[in-house]
Amino acid sequence: MGHHQLDELDYKILKLVASNARIPFLEVARECNVSGAAIHQRVQKLTNLGILKGSEYIIDSNKIGFETCAYMGFYLKNPGDFSHVVEELRKIPEVVECHFTTGQYDMFIKLFARNNQHLLEIIHTKLQPIGLSRTETLISFREIFRRQLPIEEVEDLD
Amino acid sequence: MGHHQLDELDYKILKLVASNARIPFLEVARECNVSGAAIHQRVQKLTNLGILKGSEYIIDSNKIGFETCAYMGFYLKNPGDFSHVVEELRKIPEVVECHFTTGQYDMFIKLFARNNQHLLEIIHTKLQPIGLSRTETLISFREIFRRQLPIEEVEDLD
DNA sequence: GGTGAAAACAGGCCTGG
DNA sequence: CCAGGCCTGTTTTCACC
Numbered sequence: 001m002g003h004h005q006l007d008e009l010d011y012k013i014l015k016l017v018a019s020n021a022r023i024p025f026l027e028v029a030r031e032c033n034v035s036g037a038a039i040h041q042r043v044q045k046l047t048n049l050g051i052l053k054g055s056e057y058i059i060d061s062n063k064i065g066f067e068t069c070a071y072m073g074f075y076l077k078n079p080g081d082f083s084h085v086v087e088e089l090r091k092i093p094e095v096v097e098c099h100f101t102t103g104q105y106d107m108f109i110k111l112f113a114r115n116n117q118h119l120l121e122i123i124h125t126k127l128q129p130i131g132l133s134r135t136e137t138l139i140s141f142r143e144i145f146r147r148q149l150p151i152e153e154v155e156d157l158d
Numbered sequence: 159m160g161h162h163q164l165d166e167l168d169y170k171i172l173k174l175v176a177s178n179a180r181i182p183f184l185e186v187a188r189e190c191n192v193s194g195a196a197i198h199q200r201v202q203k204l205t206n207l208g209i210l211k212g213s214e215y216i217i218d219s220n221k222i223g224f225e226t227c228a229y230m231g232f233y234l235k236n237p238g239d240f241s242h243v244v245e246e247l248r249k250i251p252e253v254v255e256c257h258f259t260t261g262q263y264d265m266f267i268k269l270f271a272r273n274n275q276h277l278l279e280i281i282h283t284k285l286q287p288i289g290l291s292r293t294e295t296l297i298s299f300r301e302i303f304r305r306q307l308p309i310e311e312v313e314d315l316d
Numbered sequence: 317g318g319t320g321a322a323a324a325c326a327g328g329c330c331t332g333g
Numbered sequence: 334c335c336a337g338g339c340c341t342g343t344t345t346t347c348a349c350c
Contacts, residue, residue: 021179021213
């Protein structure tokens with residue numbers, strides 16, 4: 001869990017690539033005053049360490065026909081069924097995030113649907129049969145913003 | 159809101175770039191049996207339409223020292239204060255998503271913190287002063303999975 | 317750990333169908 | 334709206350430090 005020893009250059013690279021996965025490494029190199037090969041090696045290292053876990057294009061879900069974004073929290077009918085439930089959730093492509101949580105629920109998921117009726121359909125035909133209890137659904141009217149987590153070097157005290 | 163008229167090639171491109179922002183366009187071109195120039199033009203079109211909204215590297219938040227992921231729902235003390243609250247939330251870098259919602263809350267956010275104590279600190283010193291009421295916090299123990307929304311051509315009926 | 321140069325490859329811009 | 338060619342810039346590897 002504890003994080004690895006990353007130096008200033010690592011953080012600078014992470015900051016630059018975080019919100020632009022297609023930035024040329026040579027441009028990163030120029031910003032960092034090192035060679036392109038150095039960036040290439042660092043990115044490889046960060047990937048091997050599992051700190052960089054791939055890249056994504058950000059796609060406007062509304063514009064490709066997914067107008068409903070919802071979050072759902074629920075309890076399991078049989079606690080201990082965790083892994084089975086996770087497997088079933090993985091099979092539902094509309095479920096895009098899945099968390100174990102503490103507090104009000106056992107699990108918490110984010111999902112997209114084409115519209116509200118489609119959401120109901122997913123809940124009734126795909127989610128309920130898995131064996132959930134006390135589900136609560138929260139519909140996002142609008143995503144106001146979404147961004148990367150702050151990447152900052154932890155201020156090590158000397 | 160209504161989605162644009164995208165054809166099979168557009169969807170195929172979206173599917174390929176969605177989960178790998180650094181895939182060479184020429185590789186996409188080979189998969190789709192068209193020229194690189196065609197992909198280039200399509201990506202440009204999809205960007206101009208706002209369907210592609212940039213790209214991101216996926217960074218393991220735990221490994222860079224953000225071990226606590228939380229969701230918070232809340233009501234506003236003064237409804238009508240929406241835009242002010244949003245401005246204030248934008249200033250808090252740990253807040254990575256912000257939604258208008260319907261149902262149990264007025265707004266819903268996702269945030270990262272270094273640990274649970276840091277989360278409390280953020281809530282007390284940054285969030286509470288904005289003017290929220292009835293906040294509820296849900297802490298994610300573990301993100302089990304996270305992926306892109308399903309990109310599929312809408313089955314147009316003839 | 318880093319550099320610098322070379323080869324292979326991809327991106328961007330044409331022109332023409 | 335796409336193909337093919339061309340030139341520029343980028344990626345990747347390598348010997349070397």
